[in-house]
Amino acid sequence: MHLRKTKRKSPVLKPPAFGCLRGTPSVNLTRGCLHACVYCYARAFPETPRSEVWLYENLPEKLSEEIRRLSLRGKLPSSVTFSTASDLFQPHPEVRRLALEVLRMVLEAGLKVSFLTKGFIPEECWALFADYSSLIHPRIGLVSVSRDYHRLFEPRTAPPPVRLTQLERLSTLGLNPSVRIDPVIPGLTDREEAVEALFRRLSLCGVEEVSVSYLVLRPGVIRQMARELPAGIFRNLLKYYAGQPWQKVITSAVTKLARKEIREAGYALFREVGRAYGIRVRVCGCKNPDLPFEDCIPWERESPGEKFSKLPLFAGKVYNSKDADRFSGSRISKTP
Ligand code: SF4
Structure with missing residues (x-):
């Protein structure tokens, strides 16, 4: 996919108005994401460019100016998060350079930083993490340790062994990384042996908390998956959503959840x-509005004076055993 530079016009430190992130500005370095995961809902947004990713080259200047202005007015937020619709650490030198510059800027301004990534964390960022360890709240996205899962669903992201190594390194720095297991793919990554393989490795990396949520389907995501997944896997996946209504979940009015009994059992x-x-396992309340609510914010709730919302507002066996074994992670031997 091609990277194109562009200028961002709208404010950078603008809080998203949904879910656990309500009230916390979310910074995206790019529009679109080079990881292009098969299940990514952000790829299906009408405003997301189809065959290229736009890099906001003026982000540092804009951010610097906003930090200055908000500080003067006493309105600088206490935290920022990266990112809701792109990955902070994408595989391109220009994105890596911008990520480092922007991270340094917000940390030097004293803001707490949460990020969620499935990418390679560049070497230069590790020194920054060590210097600002009290401000960093890292989250790593990891759904499965199966190489087959990685190859089929998120082949441009860092492979599971790399993410596990990064988790271990974050733990060693005392950063207490958490893991986001999202999207759980019903019938594949929620099989007992797959979950067991994942948690065994996470515990070895010092992970103490995960948040988990099943894949939610939207029309654009269904079209993407139909194009990019093997037909058999795609067809079988849809069975877990059969008969489910379209409903409003977070910001989208056309979302299908996996059947409730599947999610509850999972x-x-x-x-x-x-x-x-x-x-500790937290179930993402935003994506499971029909289950008892649990938040999965990346940090502990803070005093009411700080800029956090209280609550988000929302208005069988399918595969044969050979297929299933490919997703259990049992073929990965070199992980910790
Ligand atoms: S890393 Fe995240 S934002 Fe990027 S394509 Fe994958 S799911 Fe989408």
Whole structure:
């Protein structure tokens, strides 16, 4: 995919008005994301460019000016998060350079930083993490340790062993990284042996908390998956959503959730395996509006004076055993 430079016109430190991130500005360095994961809902936004990714080259200047102005007015937010619709650490030198510059800028301004990534964290960022360890809240997206899952669903992201190594390194720095297991692919990554393999490796990396949520379908995501997944896998996946209504979830009015009994059984399994490994499991409340609400904000709730919302507002076996084994992660031997 081609990277094109462009100028951002709208404010950078603008809080998104949804979910657990309500009230916390979310910074995207790019429009579109070079990882191009098969299930990515942001790819299907009408405003997302189709065959290229736009890099906001003027982000540092804009950000610097906004920090200056908001500080003068006493309105500088206490935290920022990267990112809701793109990955902070994408595989391109220009994006890496911008990520480092912007991270340094917000940390030097004293803001807490949360990021969620499936990418390679550049070497230059590690020194920054060490220097500002009290301000960094890292989250790594990792759904499965299976190479087949990685190849099919998110082949441009950092492979699972790399993400595990990064988790270990973040733990060693005392940054207490958490893991976002999203999207759980029903019938594939929620199989007991797959969950067990994932949690075993996470515990070895010092992970103490995960948030988890099943894949939600939207029309654009369904079209993407139909194009990019093997036909058999795609067809079988849809069975878990059969008969489900389109409904409003977070900002989209046309979302399908996996059937409730599938998600309930899956989350119960995640909790059970989590307990066995001493890992706390939170179920994402935003993407499961029909279940008891749990938040999965990347940091502990703070005093009411700080800029956090209280609550987000929202208005069987399918694969044969050979297929399933490919997704259990049992073929990965070189992970910690
Ligand atoms: S890394 Fe995140 S934002 Fe980027 S394509 Fe994958 S799901 Fe979308």
